[in-house]
Amino acid sequence: MTTRQDDRSGQDASPRLADHPALPQPKIGILIANLGTPDATDYWSMRRYLSEFLSDKRVIDYPAWKWQPLLQGIILTKRPFTSGANYKLIWNNEADESPLMTITKSQVAAISDRARALWGDRVMVDFCMRYGNPSTPAVVDRMVRAGCERIVFLPLYPQYSGSTTASANDQFFRALMTQKWQPASRTVPPYFDRADYIDALARSVERALQGRVPPRLVASYHGMPERYLKEGDPYHCQCQKTSRLLQARLGWPDGVIDTTFQSVFGSEEWLKPYTVKHVAELAQRGITDIAVISPAFSADCIETLEEIQGEIQEAFTHAGGRNFTYIPCLNDDPAHIDMLMTLIGENLAGWI
Known part of the structure; x- marks a missing residue:
């Protein structure tokens, strides 16, 4: 006895044996990726x-x-x-997880709700981490088993770097290599200069500062060795452009926003100026009221919650600084989710 059954492409398949394994309903996957957490x-x-x-x-x-x-x-x-x-x-002791994990879950839940309202059960939203759990290979395998024949892969890095965006893509491609039936895939490009991303950043600044213009806003980006820039990595240039566009959107004069880099590791020279040294120098020069924002991070994490609000703030106050305002990452702010949904929709073009 045979029966007709749709295949994963959604097309009517030729007759199959009655005991042929059932195939899941075809879906499109949206896979959100972040750095990771222990x-x-x-x-x-x-x-x-x-x-x-x-x-x-x-x-x-x-x-x-x-x-x-x-x-x-x-x-x-x-x-x-x-x-x-x-x-x-x-650490989020109540959930027994890092804040990055808590925030990523909240972001993905918001995206899932929006996707379900727009596309119903035709789309599956999930997330993975480049390092740690849930691992990229495990989540890709889960999505394929669930019927995802196409996957949009979105690394949550506004600015491109080989050490972040490319590494996440590498791991995604390695995960695809293990699949007998590979889904078609698209990787989402960096979004450092999108108007809706810059607007979301600006609105977070305006909300945190209640409309006032501080003597200095320090835009602190994650650092990388200077050598990577010389070898062709565009990260430094994209960070600078994000800061310039943010200043223009806020309508602030030149010199109010400083671009700096944090999280130096090892003995090599890294991108400068170093945030921890720069904020101390500002205080020593009499600029004792500053705000700090982290445009390279899509979610608050160890680098923002501990490094910026710990080591970097301490360096500022020790050097004579008085007022230190940290502006949270975009996290699950509705404007951030709006931007991500627009980005996802653009990359689903022709698929749904």
Whole structure:
């Protein structure tokens, strides 16, 4: 006995055996990706996470024979303790997860609700992390098993960098390599200069500062080695453009917004000026009222909740600063979700 059954392309298939395995209803997947988070703050959880992160050749491109003995020996013997202590300061104890995980879940829930209202059950929304859990391969496999024959992959990095956007794409492509039946895929480009992204940033500034113009707004971006810029990475230029566009949208005069870089690691020269040094220099020059925003981060995380509001704020106040205002990341702000949904819709063109 045979029966007719639609295949994953949605077209009427030729007759199949009655005992042929059932195929899921064809879907389009929207896969949101962020950097990642440790599963817990204990030594071994931190070591697993840091080992995966710092073993990524996109992040640290030294030869393995030179880097891995140093990483697996000295660095991963000590750093999990200090990183774990920093994570404990910001950990969401109620949910037993990092704030990045909590916020990412909230963002994805909002996107899922919007997608369901627009496209019903034809679209599946999920998220993955480049490092840690849920892993990119596990989520891609789940989406394929659920019937996703096409996937839009959206790394939540406004500015492109080989160490972030490209690394996330690499892992997505590696996950596709394991699939017998690969879905068609699209990767979403960076959105550092989109008008709706800049507007969402500007509105967050206006809301946090209640309309006032501070003596200085420090736009602090995650850093990277200067060498990467010289080797062709566009990240530095895209950060500078985001700051320029934000200033124009706010209508502020030149010199109010400073672009700086944080999270320096290792002995190489990184993009300058360094945020922690720059805010101290501002205070020493008599600029004792500043605000700080992090346009490279789509969600508040260890770099914003602990580094900026801890180490960087302390450097400012120690040097004589008085008023330090941190402007939260866009997180699950409706304007941010609106922008992401528009971006997703553009990249679904022709698919739905």
